[in-house]
Amino acid sequence: MNSIFIRLKSFFNTITGSIAFYPSFYAVSAILFGLFMKWAEEMNVSRAFQEVFPSLIINDVDTARSILSTLIAGGISMLVFTFSMVMLLLSQAAANYSPRVLPNLISNRKHQFILGAFLATILYNIITVIGIDPSGSDYHLPGLSVLIGIISAFVALAAFVYFIHSISSSIQINNILENIYNKSSKRLQILIEQQSSQDQFPDTSEWHTYSTNRSGTIQNISVEGLKKSCETCKTKFEMLTTKGKYILEGEALFKSEIELSDTQLTEVHKNFNYSESELVSDNYALGFKQITEIGIKAMSPGINDPGTAIDTIDYLTDLVRLRMLKKDHNIVLNEDKDALIMLNTTKFEDLIYDIFASYRRYCKEDLSVMDKLLQLFSLCMGRETCEPSYYTTLHLQAQLLIHDVEESISNSHDLDRLKTQFESIETQYHQLSSN
DSSP: HHHHHHHHHHHHHHHTSSHHHHHHHHHHHHHHHHHHHHHHTTTTHHHHHHHHHHHGGOOOOOHHHHHHHHHHHHHHHHHHHHHHHHHHHHHHHHHOGGGGHHHHHHTTHHHHHHHHHHHHHHHHHHHHHHHHOSTTOOOOOOHHHHHHHHHHHHHHHHHHHHHHHHHHHHHHHHHHHHHHHHHHHHHHHHHHOOOOOOOOOOOOOOSSEEOOSSSSSEEEEEEHHHHHHHHHTTTTEEEEEEEEEEEESSSSEESSSOEEEEEEEHHHTTEEOOOOOOTTTTHHHHHHHHHHHHHHHHTTTTTHHHHHHHHHHHHHHHHHHTTTTTOOOOEEEEETTOOEEEEEEOOOHHHHHHHHHHHHHHHHHTTHHHHHHHOOOOOOSOOSOOOOOHHHHHHHHHHHHHHHHHHHOOOOOHHHHHHHHHHHHHHHHHHHOOO
């Protein structure tokens, strides 16, 4: 059941991440509602409504047709403009920041709702205007349907005004960084709260190793499903891969304490969900990667924006501080507090190296960025951690950074400033090591 749930969740994330999901949903809803109103008009709902609110009902056929035709034409024009603006937004974000931020922008439901409002208004009014077909002196105009079409046009117009505001703020780099940071920190906090305090797990050197049956990126691992498999098969598991990693068919996936049958192995494989989508809300490491890529892109010759690079380091400082509270592995326990599953995550050392190797490579000649990175190391080394080895990792990165700086910055005054800051980091590290 859990494997089915995780697949449904992945499918939901995939379709809701599509820019066409909510507009399509709104379009279908508008068509169904338009057909429902045609049926309601046959039940003389407009006459009943006119008796209560006579001033709101349009009785002239030509006037109703003219209004609806104008609303349809105007709605199509606004829909085309809205779609063009969304495409411009995505193109500009990919060019100036990073293509990896596109999934977050595409899945922005506000823009999907606005596109859906335009599309629904157009389709509903088309169905309504088609239904206006006088046939005899006793014909009664579908006044209520026309009124709803006019109201929906006002709603779409209000949505368009909001769209202009939303799209102008969505493309701002601070809002993009804030969005990535919020999703990453939220995911990290959840994992920190869920992690077990137990560190003891049986030796797995003699356990049975099983490989993946396909290639792809592991987006999700159903922990609850694996726990049930452990109870059913009377075994324990050690995960050999991490979420978000691309794995080849035949590569080692997990270890089992006992040998599994083909049927049992098939059930275990169902708990691994493969997807090429990169959603920060599912994998905090992607947040680190996207923020880093934005910072590096900002320092490219065509953009040359050290201010944005410094902003990315500010967000990374808080994320690194949070990551220092999370272990490199997590042991899943059963109700009796017995260790069942060893979950491996992206190691702190690897995560930090990937981030700062990029900054050292592309920003080592910029004094302000290097100074900010040293501030990051100093601030994080002064914060609490669940693993003392994390301090060693940060200290090593500071050493690598100052080494690259010495080879890249020729101004002795600038170099002395950075070395002074590095010496304070050295002092911090030695104090932590002696405690």
